Amino acid sequence: MITIQLRGHCLSTLLHHLHSLNSGPFSSFRVSLSSLPKVVTINSAQNANQENPVLLNYLINTLDFPKPKALAVSNRFPWVRSVEKPQLAVHFFKSIGFTDAQINSAVSNAPQILLADVEKTLKPKIQVLQELGITGSDLGRLMSTKTNILTRSLDKILKPSIDVLNKVLINGIHNGDWLRVLRRCDWVLHKSPHLRLIPNISYLESVGIVGTQLSALLKRQPYLFVVPESELKKLVSRVMDIGFSTDSRMLMHGLHTLGCISQESFSKKLLLFQSTGFSKNECMEMFRRAPALFRTSEEKLRLRLEFFLETVKLKKSTLVQYPTLLMxxxxxxxxxxxxxxxxxxxxxxxxxxxxxxxxxxxxxxxxxxxxxxxxxxxxxxxxxxxxxxxxxxxxx
Known part of the structure; x- marks a missing residue:
């Protein structure tokens, strides 16, 4: 069934055209005409009064929102006629140590948290994060930017994903690893773990990245755990083509670097090395020995190459053998x-x-x-x- 919303058009004219569709190639096109007056009425009422003064004033006076931002948020919830839930949510966040600025930022990122039930929704999710060792000021800073975590299903997404990743991080709860991971990529808690987390972890283990190496990769580049599996396989294939093998502990480091920088950036750095006299094979050897070198900015690489080659007069072969000198x-x-x-x-x-x-x-x-x-x-x-x-x- 197709519903057509009318904005400023003559209803009788539209009905005339719709009846003309009863024959010809569009004869199968049917419209629910009975719904048109209702839709017109609802739309007209919403258009006539887009502002929600109750929520608008609360955002401006309590959360110190500038009016344009307050309007954008309040207009998303035209049915709200009481600030009881927003007040409870804000009080809860303050009670666990969030600053006004952090609450402001969190609401800006995910306005729906203002209307969430504190006891049934917000508190259980916050408790899960606290159990991961994310507490106090760290929790406030994290939630001010990664607020969407609080909009995910506790039982279908958060808890199952945490269970999967806890097995990878090993002692992550006790040494701040969870905070490190979520700061870098909160997407690891955005979808069911069966969609990407579990398949990607299985694939990484199949190419030899296991145990502490898998844990290190998660802490350094968690995004690789939630990319489509096809993209992850292409990235691993690129690393293998450069000369890494599945039995090398450097595979993880190479994957980390290529996952951090674009192919264009990698190519530019190769050209920079080649412009100073290194062959392509020498560049690949340097990458295999010190993948992290290619995460250095082009400007820093240029200055360091000039210093070692022109000032120190170091042989290129020495830099090929010890590329970490450039780091x-x-x-x-x-x-x-x-x-x-x-x-x-x-x-x-x-x-x-x-x-x-x-x-x-x-x-x-x-x-x-x-x-x-x-x-x-x-x-x-x-x-x-x-x-x-x-x-x-x-x-x-």
Missing amino acids: FSMEDRVIPRYHVFQLIKSKKLLEKDPSFYYMMRLSEHLFLEKYISRFTENAEELLMAYKGHFLDVGEE
Whole structure:
């Protein structure tokens, strides 16, 4: 049955045209004419008074909504004639520590929570999140942006999905993993786990990503657990084509990186490396050794390549073998250690010049021990060369 809503058209004219459809190719087209006057009346009444002054005033005066936003929200609920439920909802959120700003944000994202039953709907869902270790200010911050979690069915979506993901996260309740996951992607709690979560987890396990690796992938890139399975398989196929294997622990890291960046971004970074003299095979080798390198911005990669290749005069083969050198902070590690490296060379403190890439890879403690404190007569000067940039910043 098709219902036609009339806005400003002459009813008699429309009826005349509809009767003319009784013959010809549209003879099977039928319309419920008896419903037309009713629809016209309802629409006319709604159009005549689109504002809901009760809810509108509450949003403006209590939640400090600007009028345009308050109008947009209140117009969605024209039948509301009392603010009793909104008052109860707001009181509940405040009682568990939500700030006014967080409540405002939550209502903006999912206005329907204002009309939800506190005892039957809101409180049980909040309790489930609290049982996951998300409490206090963390809970308020999460719900201010991921409010749609509170609109999902407790028994059909939230609890079943949590049960599935708890088996992956292992000890997620006790170490903040659940907060980390939901901040990055609350979609893991948006649909029945049978639709995507369970199939995707099964597929990832089938290609060798199991146990702690599966848990790590969920914490780093939860979105991969809710993409269509066909997209996940294409992504895994791309990673395999680059040279990762199902028995390699690096497969998860490669999948994480390709899941984070677009194919266009990946291609641009490949071109950047090739423009500085690396072959495509060398680029792929660097990616296999340090997939996270390709999550670095193009600008940072360009600056680091220039420094290592042109200033330090490091061989390209060294960067291919140790691509993590390009991931260290230039300000806090690379440049300060390079200053020490230059000073040791200029003063000939060692019979053989130190290896810069070896200096770079040392922990802070070992670096200080091997290249600063051991040279007692020059320790102060070396320490100034190493920490001088911090002192300069402090003096400013």
